[in-house]
Amino acid sequence: xxxxxxxxxxxxxxxxxxxxxxxxxxxxxxxxxxxxxxxxxxxxxxxxxxxxxxxxxxxxxxxxxxxxxxxxxxxxxxxxxxxxxxxxxxxxxxxxxxxxxxxxxxxxxxxxxxxxxxxxxxxxxxxxxxxxxxxxxxxxxxxxxxxxxxxxxxxxxxxxxxxxxxxxxxxxxxxxxxxxxxxxxxxxxxxxxxxxxxxxxxxxxxxxxxxxxxxxxxxxxxxxxxxxxxxxxxxxxxxxxxxxxxxxxxxxxxxxxxxxxxxxxxxxxxxxxxxxxxxxxxxxxxxxxxxxxxxxxxxxxxxxxxxxxxxxxxxxxxxxxxxxxxxxxxxxxxxxxxxxxxxxxxxxxxxxxxxxxxxxxxxxxxxxxxxxxxxxxxxxxxxxxxxxxxxxxxxxxxxxxxxxxxxxxxxxxxxxxxxxxxxxxxxxxxxxxxxxxxxxxxxxxxxxxxxxxxxxxxxxxxxxxxxxxxxxxxxxxxxxxxxxxxxxxxxxxxxxxxxxxxxxxxxxxxxxxxxxxxxxxxxxxxxxxxxxxxxxxxxxxxxxxxxxxxxxxxxxxxxxxxxxxxxxxxxxxxxxxxxxxxxxxxxxxxxxxxxxxxxxxxxxxxxxxxxxxxxxxxxxxxxxxxxxxxxxxxxxxxxxxxxxxxxxxxxxxxxxxxxxxxxxxxxxxxxxxxxxxxxxxxxxxxxxxxxxxxxxxxxxxxxxxxxxxxxxxxxxxxxxxxxxxxxxxxxxxxxxxxxxxxxxxxxxxxxxxxxxxxxxxxxxxxxxxxxxxxxxxxxxxxxxxxxxxxxxxxxxxxxxxxxxxxxxxxxxxxxxxxxxxxxxxxxxxxxxxxxxxxxxxxxxxxxxxxxxxxxxxxxxxxxxxxxxxxxxxxxxxxxxxxxxxxxxxxxxxxxxxxxxxxxxxxx
RNA sequence: GGGCGAUUAGCUCAGUUGGUUAGAGCGUCUGCUUUACACGCAGAAUGUCCGGGGUUCGAGUCCCUGAUCGCCCACCA
Numbered sequence: 001x002x003x004x005x006x007x008x009x010x011x012x013x014x015x016x017x018x019x020x021x022x023x024x025x026x027x028x029x030x031x032x033x034x035x036x037x038x039x040x041x042x043x044x045x046x047x048x049x050x051x052x053x054x055x056x057x058x059x060x061x062x063x064x065x066x067x068x069x070x071x072x073x074x075x076x077x078x079x080x081x082x083x084x085x086x087x088x089x090x091x092x093x094x095x096x097x098x099x100x101x102x103x104x105x106x107x108x109x110x111x112x113x114x115x116x117x118x119x120x121x122x123x124x125x126x127x128x129x130x131x132x133x134x135x136x137x138x139x140x141x142x143x144x145x146x147x148x149x150x151x152x153x154x155x156x157x158x159x160x161x162x163x164x165x166x167x168x169x170x171x172x173x174x175x176x177x178x179x180x181x182x183x184x185x186x187x188x189x190x191x192x193x194x195x196x197x198x199x200x201x202x203x204x205x206x207x208x209x210x211x212x213x214x215x216x217x218x219x220x221x222x223x224x225x226x227x228x229x230x231x232x233x234x235x236x237x238x239x240x241x242x243x244x245x246x247x248x249x250x251x252x253x254x255x256x257x258x259x260x261x262x263x264x265x266x267x268x269x270x271x272x273x274x275x276x277x278x279x280x281x282x283x284x285x286x287x288x289x290x291x292x293x294x295x296x297x298x299x300x301x302x303x304x305x306x307x308x309x310x311x312x313x314x315x316x317x318x319x320x321x322x323x324x325x326x327x328x329x330x331x332x333x334x335x336x337x338x339x340x341x342x343x344x345x346x347x348x349x350x351x352x353x354x355x356x357x358x359x360x361x362x363x364x365x366x367x368x369x370x371x372x373x374x375x376x377x378x379x380x381x382x383x384x385x386x387x388x389x390x391x392x393x394x395x396x397x398x399x400x401x402x403x404x405x406x407x408x409x410x411x412x413x414x415x416x417x418x419x420x421x422x423x424x425x426x427x428x429x430x431x432x433x434x435x436x437x438x439x440x441x442x443x444x445x446x447x448x449x450x451x452x453x454x455x456x457x458x459x460x461x462x463x464x465x466x467x468x469x470x471x472x473x474x475x476x477x478x479x480x481x482x483x484x485x486x487x488x489x490x491x492x493x494x495x496x497x498x499x500x501x502x503x504x505x506x507x508x509x510x511x512x513x514x515x516x517x518x519x520x521x522x523x524x525x526x527x528x529x530x531x532x533x534x535x536x537x538x539x540x541x542x543x544x545x546x547x548x549x550x551x552x553x554x555x556x557x558x559x560x561x562x563x564x565x566x567x568x569x570x571x572x573x574x575x576x577x578x579x580x581x582x583x584x585x586x587x588x589x590x591x592x593x594x595x596x597x598x599x600x601x602x603x604x605x606x607x608x609x610x611x612x613x614x615x616x617x618x619x620x621x622x623x624x625x626x627x628x629x630x631x632x633x634x635x636x637x638x639x640x641x642x643x644x645x646x647x648x649x650x651x652x653x654x655x656x657x658x659x660x661x662x663x664x665x666x667x668x669x670x671x672x673x674x675x676x677x678x679x680x681x682x683x684x685x686x687x688x689x690x691x692x693x694x695x696x697x698x699x700x701x702x703x704x705x706x707x708x709x710x711x712x713x714x715x716x717x718x719x720x721x722x723x724x725x726x727x728x729x730x731x732x733x734x735x736x737x738x739x740x741x742x743x744x745x746x747x748x749x750x751x752x753x754x755x756x757x758x759x760x761x762x763x764x765x766x767x768x769x770x771x772x773x774x775x776x777x778x779x780x781x782x783x784x785x786x787x788x789x790x791x792x793x794x795x796x797x798x799x800x801x802x803x804x805x806x807x808x809x810x811x812x813x814x815x816x817x818x819x820x821x822x823x824x825x826x827x828x829x830x831x832x833x834x835x836x837x838x839x840x841x842x843x844x845x846x847x848x849x850x851x852x853x854x855x856x857x858x859x860x861x862x863x864x865x866x867x868x869x870x871x872x873x874x875x876x877x878x879x880x881x882x883x884x885x886x887x888x889x890x891x892x893x894x895x896x897x898x899x900x901x902x903x904x905x906x907x
Numbered sequence: 908g909g910g911c912g913a914u915u916a917g918c919u920c921a922g923u924u925g926g927u928u929a930g931a932g933c934g935u936c937u938g939c940u941u942u943a944c945a946c947g948c949a950g951a952a953u954g955u956c957c958g959g960g961g962u963u964c965g966a967g968u969c970c971c972u973g974a975u976c977g978c979c980c981a982c983c984a
Binding site for chain 2: 287597775
């Protein structure tokens with residue numbers, strides 16, 4: 001293929017990527033079909049919120065899934081990556097509600113049906129965005145299988161799961177204090193409450209004693225962080241053994257402002273050392289107070305509305321005020337009445353609603369719950385038995401802790417966007433029916449009218465079914481059976497650790513409970529991506545990278561590479577946009593390496609199309625044997641790293657192989673070979689060698705591209721398309737991943753060739769270093785002397801070594817007059833510096849080096865003279881130390897010889 | 908209050924079961940339009956491996972302890 005048009009430097013990904021991403025999908029390269037054999041490899045995507053935007057965390061976890069899927073696809077497995085989106089009940093409802101409010105429309109006035117219409121409109125406007133972004137990222141999902149958690153089939157699955165649990169007695173309705181989000185005006189689960197430390201106050205308020213005993217106190221001082229709830233106080237509590245308040249127990253005190261009389265009770269819940277040792281008890285607005293209230297039969301007094309404003313149980317002046325306005329007003333009034341003793345600053349932990357971003361209220365209401373203990377046991381058994389593996393391993397401790405102390409799951413939400421709870425109450429006899437379809441007639445009285453529950457289910461009570469519901473569960477038709485057989489259970493889940501309880505644990509429970517199978521074999525928790533200062537990415541900080549811009553500026557491959565390359569299992573990533581440079585430079589590097597190979601192939605009339613990895617032939621040549629050995633090692637590392645989900649090991653090995661090995665050394669070694677063959681009087685042997693090496697290079701490069709493809713799909717595809725004409729109906733993504741066993745059975749890797757090449761590199765490096773030491777111009781051809789005895793060893797590489805080091809090699813034992821000397825891999829290297837360097841400065845340099853060597857030798861010899869080391873350490877370590885000693889001795893001897901020679905020359 | 912993780916070059920981080928003279932990328936410095944690539948090539952400099960103890964012939968690695976940062980869990984109003 002000729003180097004025209006689309007093969008310019010530098011590599012410009014923005015020219016290709018978008019088109020390529022669409023082309024892959026159009027040609028159906030990612031489509032999967034259930035097969036009757038067992039080659040399936042399935043991953044289900046963690047469905048992003050339907051109205052969400054792609055953020056860098058998505059890039060990370062979807063890139064990792066894509067790497068696994070593309071890797072397995074290259075290995076010839078029938079891969080299926082199921083994409084989709086989550087309806088995200090509370091998050092979406094909040095967005096739609098806000099949008100309506102901005103337009104002056106009140107959600108409740110609009111009514112349920114109209115609201116849902118609006119929500120679907122919103123979904124159709126924004127729901128495609130994140131899917132589009134994932135496609136742009138190159139995610140090789142089977143896009144024909146996209147599922148939305150409110151699709152009709154999925155809805156059926158959610159209802160069926162609920163009904164099944166109900167029939168099994170695992171669903172109940174409970175009347176208790178719940179976490180209430182005043183913004184969404186719905187209950188939320190414990191997991192949706194985020195504890196945050198906040199600076200608050202501890203107000204000391206005086207409660208007058210109703211009938212003080214003579215000489216006794218006339219008031220008690222109560223400490224509280226939430227004064228506005230005092231309208232709901234039903235008692236004041238002290239510790240039963242607190243000597244200060246013995247006389248008060250059983251008396252009555254007057255709640256300030258509302259002037260209600262409440263008893264002083266004794267309960268061990270009270271900490272004597274905290275505050276004043278006197279606590280106001282507000283059973284309807286605090287979990288602990290609720291418990292205390294239960295113990296003392298205090299009853300309940302709710303003083304708030306669902307939006308956290310004060311209700312009719314508060315004094316008229318406070319009714320309708322928001323809780324914080326009420327607090328201010330009350331504190332002021334207490335001060336005026338002289339009942340506020342003091343105000344202390346106080347740090348406390350406040351429960352914040354994950355979606356509403358405001359402190360939650362404890363609120364008394366009736367809600368639906370799932371019984372979790374049995375389900376939690378199912379999940380625990382899977383990790384304890386080792387059938388389910390969590391990475392990083394320490395997450396298993398978190399898992400154990402949560403599941404061990406699990407509480408029942410409050411699944412009802414006072415929302416409209418979601419799966420409405422399938423419970424129907426007969427309007428005549430009040431019999432409760434739970435069924436997927438509304439019953440035709442009441443089982444008890446035959447009446448035909450029902451009222452369905454108003455509430456919808458927690459989002460996670462639908463997404464916990466994801467791995468099997470996407471395949472059609474619980475339907476039992478032929479297609480569903482076939483799909484369940486092929487694609488369930490899946491392999492692995494890749495996601496953030498933040499949803500370990502929300503989603504991962506519950507999927508395991510649901511999988512075991514409803515299908516009897518563990519839904520995946522492993523879970524990989526990705527690192528959290530933070531900004532360069534270690535702060536969480538957040539909208540309010542505006543520190544999230546603009547991914548569209550990054551992809552346009554550096555390329556998607558660059559983004560993928562740079563992100564993956566920074567992964568450390570179990571640790572956060574500190575992200576800088578500039579780190580994309582590494583990936584961009586890498587993509588450019590291999591792009592240009594291709595330009596080099598192809599231009600020479602053209603010159604030598606070699607068809608790159610014929611040089612596929614399948615046609616790899618290894619010429620009988622030290623350079624080829626060496627590169628092949630390196631490649632085999634890279635392949636082994638890549639396979640092992642990906643199997644163990646060590647993604648950064650995989651990325652850095654490929655980087656090293658392609659750049660440091662293939663480009664820096666192999667291509668450079670190839671150049672003099674090609675140059676020799678290009679001479680007019682080139683020998684037949686040199687022509688043959690050039691052609692063989694070039695063909696070998698192209699074939700091996702094809703293999704290396706495949707190894708890199710899962711990580712950098714775009715640039716590898718662009719290159720692969722240019723290696724042969726007429727590939728547009730194919731993709732590199734469906735070629736074969738090199739098979740290590742077959743490969744090494746055909747050609748044996750040769751460790752000696754690697755050692756041999758290291759010697760060549762050592763000599764070249766030594767000359768370069770000496771050149772650098774004196775800043776000698778690279779164009780200056782140096783005279784280099786190697787010992788006569790090494791002639792055979794380096795014979796075939798002389799031309800290459802001369803080219804790489806910019807020198808002329810001579811094999812002789814006489815030293816140059818002014819000489820830069822080095823010892824590398826047992827070879828003495830002498831660079832003739834006569835006329836370039838002043839002898840005195842080289843003498844000085846040699847003396848310095850000798851000093852260093854002396855120091856090192858002292859250390860080694862001390863170790864070697866230690867009897868315990870010699871007898872105690874493994875043989876290889878002792879041998880290593882001895883080798884080190886002799887090497888340093890040899891270098892010392894060499895330098896002394898050089899020194900002597902130069903000093904005698906200099907007079 | 909419990910549990911977990913981190914601390915290695917100016918910055919971001921590697922460093923397998925303890926074993927040569929601790930590495931990479933970026934940045935810095937030097938020299939290069941060497942005909943694939945300046946998004947490049949060649950070379951160089953830079954470390955109290957957080958502090959303090961201990962185990963060991965040998966510790967960045969294991970143990971104890973202290974400090975700092977971060978995360979998770981927990982009902983002190």
